[in-house]
Amino acid sequence: MTRRVLRALAATGLAMVATGMMASASDFSAPTIDNSQGRAIQPWIVSPGQVITITGSHFSSDANPGNCQLHGAPTVRFRPLDGSPEVTSRPATDAASCTNSMLKVQVPGGFTGGANVVVTDYRNQSTNSGSSGFVPQVTIQPSAALSPGSGGVGTSGISITGGKFRPLNAVASSFKLTYNGAGKAFSSWANDSIQFAPGNASGAVRGEFQVTTDANNPGTNLQTVSFDAGTYTFRPPSVQGGAVNGQTVDSTISIPGSNLGSSRGTVTFPGAAARQANTWSDSGLTITVPPGAQSGAVTVQVPSFGSINGPTVQIIPVVKSMTPTSGSGGTLVRASGYNFGGTAGSVSIGGAPQQVTTWNDTTVAFILSGDTDTGNTVITRPDGASATAPDLKIVPHLTHLDGDNQPVGGQVVASGVSLGSEQGSVTIGGVTAAPLLWSRTSVLVAIPDGVPVGKAPLVVTSAAGVASNPLSLTVAAGQAAPTPGTVAADGTPVTPGASAPIVFDENHTFVKPVKPASPVQLVLTASPHDSPAGGVADLTVKLTLNGKPVNGAAIRLSMLLSPDKDYAFTPDNGTTDADGVFKAKVKISAKGGENVILAESGIFSDQDHVKGAGAELVVPGVSSNPASASGAALPFVALSAVGAAFVCGGIFFNLRTMRLLAP
Secondary structure (H helix, E strand, O other): OOHHHHHHHHHHHHHHHHHHHHHHHHOOOOOEEOOHHHOOEEOOEEOOOOEEEEEEEOOOOOOOOOOOOOOOOOEEEEEEOOOOOOEEEOOOOOOOOEOOOEEEEEOOOOOOOEEEEEEEOOOOOEOOOOOOOOOEEEEEOOEEEEEOOEEOOOOOOEEEEEEOOOOOOEOOOOOEEEEOOEEOOOOEEOOOEEEEOOOOOOEEEEEEEEEOOEOOOOOOOOEEEEEEEEEEEEOOOEEOOOEEEEEOOOOEEEEEEEOOOOOOOEEEOOOOOOEEOOEEEOOEEEEEOOOOOOOEEEEEEEOOOEEEEEEEEEEOOEEEEEEOOEEOOOOEEEEEEEOOOOOOOEEEEOOEEOEEEEEOOOEEEEEOOOOOOOOOEEEEOOOOOEEEEOOOEEOOEEEEEEOOOEEEOOEEEEEEEOOOOOOOEEEEOOEEEOEEEEOOOEEEEEOOOOOOOEEEEEEEEOOOOOEOOOEEEEEEEEEOOOOOOOEOOOOOEOOOOOOOOOEEOOOOOEEOOOOOOOOEEEEEEEEOOEEEOOOEEEEEEEEEEOOEEOOOOEEEEEEEEOOOOOOEEEOOEEEOOOOOEEEEEEEOOOOOEEEEEEEEEOOEEEEEEEEEEOOOOOOOOOOOOOOOOOOOOOOEEEEOOOOEEEEEOOEEEEEOOEEEEOO
């Protein structure tokens, strides 16, 4: 080796030694994290992967303070406070990431909660980790979620889940919960769960607590950890609206709903006090309509929430009792119940109107009408809502007898009220007597054979089977002569439904039957007597007994003769009114000819006719003279369709099949 080379090597060695001496003299200081003004680490609240800045000195080399390329980057150690294994991270060696006084390093994963931060240089010297001096601490930002995220009335125990909500460096009693922008009480503060009751509102949930940044000086430079847990959605209670019709007091209503909770609430009807629900669940309730409740919208009181609007309930009247349960015309009847209303409506029994004397929401009183037959009692409010009451038993009541002291065969009129329009039965002295005429106010009866002379009770039993009070009838000795109207002119007894024969004069014109002398007169009048075929005529029936109108007597109409069966009555039966009158209409046959009509009540009857304009065929020689002494008539032969053709004297006739109509 040449001397020049040796001199160069020596010079180089001296320089290296000099440089080594200089480095060793200045680089022996341990790294220090400087916490002046609380800015040793930025930020203090971190997330894995986030870059933090550490400020201090002696992190690498005083000889090359601008970067860490001379001795390499130091190691940053994160030592979890919960004792988990430490994790490390190293910055890049460039000046932007590592200098002797600044480090920028990524927070590693693998730990949660808080951790002490220690910097170790290339000589393995560490920043202070003992009981004195500054030992910085960072805290991992918690992640949070709500469970459940929604709920209804009474929901409690909503949990904020995630971690870590209470690291070891957290300041005791520093946790605050904010719900919907205001402070909210909570039941627990734990590392992995925070529980609270949300109440009845939706809102964002936010939590915060304080942590220390210096293990050896926990009261200085406190930092606030905050987190958003999301939004809780309150599901308000509701019930089905709309209308619930046709309800009565004591009926039970089901009201569907949602989010009602589990605590049983109350329901308030208009006009009534609040009443606890029969059943209650999150999805609906049932309630019995209380006394006093009126129609209208109900209100549902949900515990821990308040009132919500329910459906509109229509409450119709209901009858709970009737006093008395039986009576005759003139009896005062009182119906008790609910929701009759404050304005008087109407009462009917079997369709017959009743005279109302008292009307309020719980009581209706009326006088039983003598025109009432048996039937349903219906109480109707002015708005049309009605209640059907228990049937009222109509009891026939006799007031007097006309024709007392009669022999067997003599006629007696038993008068009273509520005898009924439909014919019932009569007994005299226990012997059945056939009624001759029956109405609501009078019954005409002949004393039957077998009734002994003397006093005998007469009892009328309605068609419904209800017996009247008895009246004493004096039966005289002997046998009464037949009463006109009870036997035909030839002496044969007249039975109910029988009628005088149809009579036409020599001009083939209808002749009304002669009315025999009788205490009962039934007269049928048709108007007009002449009408186009298929036309309509008015019918009037007048019924009297001893010259007085008969009220409530049953009238039946039928057709004795018509060119065809296409006639119609409107109506074909009914009862006489207080004037003894019954009115109807008849649509006569669309074929021309006579339409002979029969009206009957009891054993009494009358005829009248309406002649339809059109072709008429009458067989000669079958009419009789209505003025004959006996009043009898020959049979009348009516003609109906057969379609047989005859030619007589060069004239063509279309002769229809003949039907003999017996009287």
